[in-house]
Structures are given as structure tokens and as C-alpha cells.
Amino acid sequence: MKNYDAVIACGGLGTRLKGVTRDVPKPLYPINGKSAIERCIEELVNYGFNNLLLTIGYKSNIFVEFINRLKEKYKTNIDVFIENKPLGECGALWLIKDKLSQQFVFINGDLIFSMDFWKLISFHQRLSSNLTLVTHTSDHPNDSDLVSAPNGTLIEDIFIKGLKKRTEGNAYLGNSGIFVLNKSILDNIKPPDENESKSIFHYIVRKMFDLKCNIFSYNTTEYIKDMGTPKRLFLVEKDLSENNVNKRNYKNPQKTLFLDRDNTLIKCDRGKYVIQKEEIDFIIPNIEKIKNISFNYDFVCIITNQPTVAMGKLNLKDLDQINSIIVNFCLLRGLKIDVIAFCPHHPHKGYRDELSILKTDCFCRKPNPGLFFEQAFFRNINLKESLMIGDSNDDLYAAKNAGCSFLNVNDL
Numbered sequence: 304m305k306n307y308d309a310v311i312a313c314g315g316l317g318t319r320l321k322g323v324t325r326d327v328p329k330p331l332y333p334i335n336g337k338s339a340i341e342r343c344i345e346e347l348v349n350y351g352f353n354n355l356l357l358t359i360g361y362k363s364n365i366f367v368e369f370i371n372r373l374k375e376k377y378k379t380n381i382d383v384f385i386e387n388k389p390l391g392e393c394g395a396l397w398l399i400k401d402k403l404s405q406q407f408v409f410i411n412g413d414l415i416f417s418m419d420f421w422k423l424i425s426f427h428q429r430l431s432s433n434l435t436l437v438t439h440t441s442d443h444p445n446d447s448d449l450v451s452a453p454n455g456t457l458i459e460d461i462f463i464k465g466l467k468k469r470t471e472g473n474a475y476l477g478n479s480g481i482f483v484l485n486k487s488i489l490d491n492i493k494p495p496d497e498n499e500s501k502s503i504f505h506y507i508v509r510k511m512f513d514l515k516c517n518i519f520s521y522n523t524t525e526y527i528k529d530m531g532t533p534k535r536l537f538l539v540e541k542d543l544s545e546n547n548v549n550k551r552n553y554k555n556p557q558k559t560l561f562l563d564r565d566n567t568l569i570k571c572d573r574g575k576y577v578i579q580k581e582e583i584d585f586i587i588p589n590i591e592k593i594k595n596i597s598f599n600y601d602f603v604c605i606i607t608n609q610p611t612v613a614m615g616k617l618n619l620k621d622l623d624q625i626n627s628i629i630v631n632f633c634l635l636r637g638l639k640i641d642v643i644a645f646c647p648h649h650p651h652k653g654y655r656d657e658l659s660i661l662k663t664d665c666f667c668r669k670p671n672p673g674l675f676f677e678q679a680f681f682r683n684i685n686l687k688e689s690l691m692i693g694d695s696n697d698d699l700y701a702a703k704n705a706g707c708s709f710l711n712v713n714d715l
Contacts, residue, residue, distance in 0.1 A: 307424060308354045308404040309347050312392050312503075313340060313366065313412035328362045329531070330412040331369055335543045339530060340412055341373060347408075348377045350420040355379065356402060357412070358395040360386040391501020397494040403486050409503060411480035411529065415539045418481075418525040419553040422681075426521050427483040430456065434484055434511055436504075438520045439527060440641050441477025444631060448504045449474040451627070452520040453619035461512050463505055474623075475630040476520060478504050479527040524602035524641040524682060526551040551601055556685035560600035561675065561702070562593065562640070563693030564607035567712045568629060576609065578617045580625055585632060592715040593692060594638040600690070602682075604642040606674050606701070610649035615656025619647070642682075644674045669697040675705035 313330045330340035340357075347355060359366045363385045374381050384399050392411065396403075406427070408420070418437070427435045436458070441447040451460040451474040462474055482503060492510045495501050511518055526548045530536040542548055549555070565571035570584040577583060597603050605626075611617040622645070630640045649657075650664040667673035679686050691702035694712045702709040 305351070305353075306404055306406065307352065308356060308402075308407040309352045310356045310358065310396070310399070310403070310407055310409045311340065311343055311412045312395075312409070313357055313359045326362070328359075328366060331362075331365065332530075334415065334530065334536070334540055338369075339415055340369075342415060343410060343412065344373055344377060344379075344381070346417060347410075347420075348379050352408070352420075353379050354404070355381045356384065356399055357381060358384045358386060358390070358399070360389055391495070393503040393507055394495055394501040397489055400486065400489050405486050407484060407486065409482040409484055413529050413531050414480050414527060415530055415543070415548060416479075416481070416525070416527040417549045417552040418523060418527065422553060423481075423483060423521055423523075427519075430519050432483070432485075432519045433488055433516060434508065435482065435519045435521050436508065437479045437481035437483075437527065438476040438522050439479050439524065440475055440630060440634070440639060442528075442634075442639070444475060444477060444634070448478040448502075450476050450478065450520055451620075451623055452476060452522070453623035455522070456519050458512070458518045458520050459620065461504075461508060463509060475627045475634075476522060478508075479523075480529060481527065483521075522642065523553075524551065524557070525553060553683045555683070556688070557601045557682055558599075559678070559682070559684045559689040560593075560597050560603045561689060561691040561707060562603060562605050563691075563695070563698045563712070564605050564629070564643075566694045567692060567698075568593075568605075568633065576611045576617070577625060578611055578621070580621075580628055583625065583628055585629075587636070589712055589715065590633055590636055590638055593712075594633075594636065596690075596692070596715075597638055602641040603639060604644060604678055605640055606669065606678075606691070607643070607645045608669050608697070609645045609647055610668075612647035613649035613658055613661035614654040615658055616654075642678065644678055646674060670700035670704060672701055672705035675701065675707065679705075 331338045367383055370381055370383055384395055386395055438450060446464060448464050449462040450458045452458050495506050500506055528539050530539045567589060570586060571577055609622060626643050633640055646667040648661050648663050648665040648668055652662050678684055686706040690708045690710060691698060692710050692712050699709050
């Protein structure tokens with residue numbers, strides 16, 4: 304990444320892991336033989352980042368000695384900024400601003416991840432974004448910072464952990480701890496005061512959101528987990544030992560479970576659609592059976608026709624709320640839905656509040672395979688190894704047209 308620096312924040316005390324890591328800074332704690340910070344540096348170097356900046360505080364002498372060894376091992380430039388007092392996750396950015404490239408990646412130092420940074424950077428540049436959040440379906444939404452992006456990319460609402468009342472339909476996309484920022488942001492936002500939160504999400508994201516700046520969500524199904532609690536550390540160790548980390552990187556073909564939504568996960572009368580959250584009626588036996596099938600796939604993606612958007616009966620924000628309720632309900636029952644791809648179009652006219660721009664005979668409306676191809680291109684899906692579960696002929700022919708296998712949900 305010739306024009307991109309990477310900042311890795313390692314200044315925290317790691318208090319939630321003190322009983323495990325003891326006197327070792329959390330990012331230096333060995334996980335299956337290699338520390339989180341070394342895994343992070345190795346991943347970045349493999350994608351061509353050659354200028355890394357680490358912000359450190361706790362046990363800085365141990366850190367500096369360790370980083371000097373990594374410099375030699377990976378033959379890359381690693382600058383270390385030592386915080387004389389705790390500056391939080393992003394507080395040091397203003398102090399190292401002159402060292403930063405015009406656009407840079409920011410990563411929390413306690414993450415274990417494997418992702419295609421070329422796709423992320425391309426996304427950031429294509430949208431001329433000032434700030435891009437890497438998001439994913441959160442495994443623990445009740446204690447995560449969440450965002451809502453009804454159109455798939457533009458963030459329209461944020462839900463900061465502990466600051467904003469949540470409901471089951473608020474959102475499902477969680478902050479992963481990886482960001483792409485334009486340095487100009489630091490000129491437009493003053494550094495946080497001593498009493499303000501210095502989390503990049505709680506401070507920079509919230510400030511930009513309050514200023515009505517465009518913030519974008521890059522939703523990935525790739526592996527990104529923090530090892531900040533004993534339970535999460537155990538899960539990360541397990542995933543590393545079972546090779547579940549690298550195989551989720553989009554550089555590797557993904558085996559995907561596609562799902563229809565209506566009459567597969569929730570009940571819906573033929574010819575009608577769910578347009579209010581109160582109408583959601585889950586088909587729990589289907590969810591339980593699909594959960595067991597999902598373990599054989601890299602991730603789960605809903606493919607659904609939602610023509611009520613074109614008809615003017617449902618806006619994107621309300622659709623996102625309905626989808627969030629579905630995702631969070633399924634998650635509680637062990638079925639993690641990673642992506643929702645929907646077609647908002649409808650070919651027929653004559654509805655009172657219809658949106659003319661969406662009244663079209665499109666390629667993404669099932670039984671056409673457009674949504675399958677779109678996801679396959681972006682996420683490197685091996686369609687031949689993937690499966691579609693649905694209830695209708697539209698689902699059957701969409702899967703056939705995409706080259707996927709098909710299973711009728713009524714045959715589970």
C-alpha cells in the first residue's frame with residue numbers, strides 16, 4: 304500500500320485480561336505461538352504496507368524491545384510513539400499527524416484478523432470517503448458499537464455502547480475496530496478533552512456524524528475478532544487452531560449458504576410482504592434446521608426480493624429495521640446471518656406511492672441471478688460449492704441461474 308500508512312493502537316491497559324496475560328501487554332500475549340501485534344504486522348506487510356506507526360503506553364519498554372525484533376524480521380519501517388500519559392485509542396493521532404499519509408488505516412492492536420486490504424482501500428477510494436468503518440454482523444451486539452446503513456454503504460445512524468437506547472431492531476452491523484481515514488479529518492476535529500472518550504468510534508465517528516459528514520460502512524464477512532476478554536481469547540485460539548481465520552479472507556474462494564427470507568425464516572402470505580416489524584412471525588423450526596446446515600459454510604447471505612420499496616409501501620430505513628430484528632433473533636438461536644442482499648425493484652406500475660426510479664425489470668430480482676453474481680464478485684464466492692435454501696420456484700431458478708445447488712426449505 305504505497306500511499307497508505309497503518310496506525311496500530313496498543314496503548315490500553317488490557318484490564319479485562321489481566322488475570323490471563325498478567326504482566327504482559329495484551330497485544331504481546333502469545334496466541335498459539337504468535338502475539339496479536341505480530342499477526343497484525345505480518346498481515347499488513349503481506350498487503351504491501353511499508354510504513355507502520357504504533358502508539359503504545361503500558362509497559363512501553365517491553366514493547367519497544369519486541370518491535371525492534373519485528374522490524375528486523377519483517378524488513379519494514381515501524382515507528383513507535385510512546386504516550387507519556389494514557390491518550391486512549393485515538394488521542395495520539397493529533398500528535399503523530401505530521402507523520403501520517405493523507406489516507407491511512409487505523410487498527411486496534413488486540414484484533415486477530417485476516418482480510419483483503421486491497422478491496423477495502425478500493426472501496427474507500429471509489430466512494431471518495433473521508434471515513435470508512437469496517438463492519439460485520441456482531442457476535443455480541445448488546446455490548447458493541449453498532450451502525451445502521453439501510454442502503455448498504457452510507458451510515459445513517461450510530462448506536463454507541465452505553466449512550467443510546469437500543470431495541471432489537473436498532474442495527475446489527477458492529478464496529479470491527481478497523482477504519483480507513485483521511486488525515487484532513489484531524490484538521491476539522493479538535494483533539495478530545497481530558498474528560499471525553501478517546502475511542503475512535505465514540506469520538507471521531509460521533510463527531511463526524513454530528514457534523515452530518517458522510518461515513519461509510521464496509522461490511523465484510525472476513526475474520527475479525529478482538530481477544531479482549533477471556534471468553535473471546537479462547538474463541539480466537541480455537542479458530543486459529545482450526546484454520547478458521549485465513550480461510551475467511553476474500554483472497555480465498557468462499558463457500559456460502561444463501562437463504563431466502565420470506566416463508567423461509569419468517570411467515571408471509573403469498574403475494575404479500577412484511578412492511579411493519581409487528582408483522583414478523585418467525586418460523587423457528589426452519590431456523591433451527593438451517594443453523595445446523597450453516598456450520599458447513601463460510602458465511603450466510605440472505606437473498607430477498609423486497610418490491611414494497613419500489614411500491615412506496617416501505618422505505619429503506621424501515622426495511623433495515625425489520626432485517627435487523629431478523630438478524631438479531633436468528634443470532635440468539637445460533638444462526639449468524641452475515642449479509643443481507645435485497646432487490647428493491649418491481650417491474651409493474653400503478654401503485655399510488657410508487658417510486659418511478661425503482662420501477663424496472665432488473666437483473667437482481669429473483670429468479671434472475673444478479674444478487675448472487677454481485678455478492679460472488681465482491682466476496683469471491685465459489686457459487687458451485689454454495690447452496691441456496693428457499694421455498695419458491697423463483698428461489699429454485701435463481702439458484703440454478705447462478706450455478707448454485709438448491710434445497711427447498713419444506714424438505715429440511
